[in-house]
Amino acid sequence: RSYKRQTLCRFDIDRLNAPFLEIFESLIPTEEEKAKQKQLLTLLENIICKEWPEARLYIYGSCGNSFGVSKSDIDLCLVIGEEDINKSEILLRLADLLQSDNLENVQALTRARVPIVKLMDPVTGISCDICINNVLAVVNTKLLRDYANIDARLRQLAFIVKHWAKSRGVNETYHGTLSSYAYVLMCIHFLQQRRPAILPCLQGMRATYSVTVENIECAFFDQVDKLQEFGSHNRETIAELVWAFFNYWAYSHDYANTVISVRRGSTISKREKDWTRRIGNDRHLICIEDPFETSHDLGRVVDKHSIKVLREEFERAAEIMQYDANPCVKLFEPYVP
Ligand code: GTP
Numbered sequence: 433r434s435y436k437r438q439t440l441c442r443f444d445i446d447r448l449n450a451p452f453l454e455i456f457e458s459l460i461p462t463e464e465e466k467a468k469q470k471q472l473l474t475l476l477e478n479i480i481c482k483e484w485p486e487a488r489l490y491i492y493g494s495c496g497n498s499f500g501v502s503k504s505d506i507d508l509c510l511v512i513g514e515e516d517i518n519k520s521e522i523l524l525r526l527a528d529l530l531q532s533d534n535l536e537n538v539q540a541l542t543r544a545r546v547p548i549v550k551l552m553d554p555v556t557g558i559s560c561d562i563c564i565n566n567v568l569a570v571v572n573t574k575l576l577r578d579y580a581n582i583d584a585r586l587r588q589l590a591f592i593v594k595h596w597a598k599s600r601g602v603n604e605t606y607h608g609t610l611s612s613y614a615y616v617l618m619c620i621h622f623l624q625q626r627r628p629a630i631l632p633c634l635q636g637m638r639a640t641y642s643v644t645v646e647n648i649e650c651a652f653f654d655q656v657d658k659l660q661e662f663g664s665h666n667r668e669t670i671a672e673l674v675w676a677f678f679n680y681w682a683y684s685h686d687y688a689n690t691v692i693s694v695r696r697g698s699t700i701s702k703r704e705k706d707w708t709r710r711i712g713n714d715r716h717l718i719c720i721e722d723p724f725e726t727s728h729d730l731g732r733v734v735d736k737h738s739i740k741v742l743r744e745e746f747e748r749a750a751e752i753m754q755y756d757a758n759p760c761v762k763l764f765e766p767y768v769p
């Protein structure tokens with residue numbers, strides 16, 4: 433494929449700032465909603481603490497990483513100290529306790545890839561999934577949240593990208609497209625690469641936070657209150673960044689040879705990771721390295737068909753940002769097969 437490089441006129445693009453910010457604001461959960469989430473968390477903590485006094489309940493996923501839109505389900509992780517526990521047994525016991533406490537739609541999915549209990553709280557109307565001992569997810573949630581607290585533009589960009597991906601049907605891992613987690617990593621990497629950079633590489637700095645989980649050392653600089661000025665030399669606005677993000681994934685990213693790495697704050701070569709060919713079901717057609725489980729490619733779900741769908745969607749978005757009279761509407765038009 434060969435494309436003309438697209439450029440933009442600052443005047444044209446900056447008129448889109450207000451409408452993009454409006455979309456962002458409309459997606460943020462309200463204080464009332466956050467209070468209800470807290471209320472449910474406290475209720476669940478009380479139930480759990482009676483049965484397993486040593487256990488702790490952590491929020492992970494979008495409600496914990498600050499990239500959650502309004503009306504998201506809550507992802508929770510029950511951390512029980514001992515290593516050799518029987519997860520199914522605990523999940524079934526937990527399901528019993530929840531049921532007796534009048535929570536609704538309680539279901540233990542013990543055979544899922546990540547075994548969970550699902551429930552719905554009739555008082556707050558919030559649904560939630562509880563998994564067990566998935567500590568890496570709790571730690572990567574913290575990493576994402578810490579990045580979000582450095583520069584406000586990350587949260588704005590990621591909300592818009594997630595909203596676009598959901599509207600266009602390209603946020604469905606079971607259909608071979610990318611998870612929300614992958615899209616947020618793509619946004620972080622993109623902002624690390626702007627010149628001047630908008631985000632630093634926290635894993636490349638002196639570690640002020642460090643835990644070892646499943647033999648993986650997770651260490652990074654987490655005193656982000658000291659990095660509030662980091663992105664201030666870059667004055668790009670949200671509209672320019674949305675434009676450039678889609679341009680990057682439509683026309684500039686080297687799909688054949690590179691992996692994006694938030695851990696390194698740069699791209700790295702597929703050769704270095706030995707991700708050059710299909711191994712089992714991992715095709716490595718778009719490569720996004722997990723920041724801690726570095727042997728994990730979050731693009732592994734993407735296949736021959738869905739890579740085409742994804743790239744066409746990136747191109748569609750880039751074209752709309754470039755030429756459409758009303759990109760803030762057109763970009764999010766639902767995909768109709
Ligand atoms: P929405 O529910 O779509 O708003 O987003 P989400 O942030 O909850 O994202 P998602 O459902 O994709 O993932 C939930 C959490 O699970 C993420 O924040 C990660 O902590 C974790 N997670 C998801 N996929 C992976 C994965 O492939 N590897 C690892 N290590 N963690 C993952």
Ligand code: MG
Nearest residue numbers: 493494505507
């Ligand atoms: Mg979620």
